[in-house]
Amino acid sequence: MSTDLAAKIRDVPDFPKPGIVFKDIMPLLADPAALKEAVDRIADWAEPRRPDLVLGAEARGYITGGALACRLGCGFVAARKPGKLPWRTVAAKYALEYGFDSLEVHADAIVAGQKVLIHDDVLATGGTAKATVELVEQLGGEVVGLPFIIELEFLNGRERLEGYDVYSLIKY
Numbered sequence: 001m002s003t004d005l006a007a008k009i010r011d012v013p014d015f016p017k018p019g020i021v022f023k024d025i026m027p028l029l030a031d032p033a034a035l036k037e038a039v040d041r042i043a044d045w046a047e048p049r050r051p052d053l054v055l056g057a058e059a060r061g062y063i064t065g066g067a068l069a070c071r072l073g074c075g076f077v078a079a080r081k082p083g084k085l086p087w088r089t090v091a092a093k094y095a096l097e098y099g100f101d102s103l104e105v106h107a108d109a110i111v112a113g114q115k116v117l118i119h120d121d122v123l124a125t126g127g128t129a130k131a132t133v134e135l136v137e138q139l140g141g142e143v144v145g146l147p148f149i150i151e152l153e154f155l156n157g158r159e160r161l162e163g164y165d166v167y168s169l170i171k172y
């Protein structure tokens with residue numbers, strides 16, 4: 001039986017700052033049927049793209065990203081905020097509402113030619129996803145798809161990812 005995944009997303013107004021409606025995936029993660037359905041549906045979409053690795057963005061992208069990697073028979077790569085990874089890293093900067101942030105991956109996490117699926121919980125403006133695309137490509141990897149649980153269509157994240165294969169389970 002199919003679960004209403006959208007019913008498992010909690011809207012939290014004015015978090016983390018006024019004017020932002022935070023899409024909280026914790027109720028979905030806590031529900032066994034919803035969690036399984038979300039991972040299975042993304043894995044079914046991803047399987048024909050034959051990824052070798054799933055790259056998850058800090059921090060919520062790790063939760064379903066790890067489950068996804070396991071179901072697909074892939075390895076998992078963590079993209080982290082600067083200074084968190086212990087080994088040699090490569091970095092990509094991205095714009096925030098005010099200023100910049102960056103993400104890093106280990107320099108040996110992706111071998112040239114590997115096919116990489118980039119995953120996160122929410123696609124908003126696309127800045128985070130674009131930075132992870134740059135990380136994969138800096139290391140010679142090939143981005144074979146970008147599946148998300150939630151897409152905030154009004155923020156046009158897909159436009160920043162033009163030319164890439166983007167998928168989402170729930171659109172707002």
Ligand code: AMP
Nearest residue numbers: 021022023120122123124125126127128
């Ligand atoms: P962006 O780089 O603008 O596409 O933002 C995506 C990142 O920020 C993801 O890692 C999301 O987890 C988080 N994010 C952005 N907007 C929201 C939102 N409204 N609700 C929950 N997470 C969000």
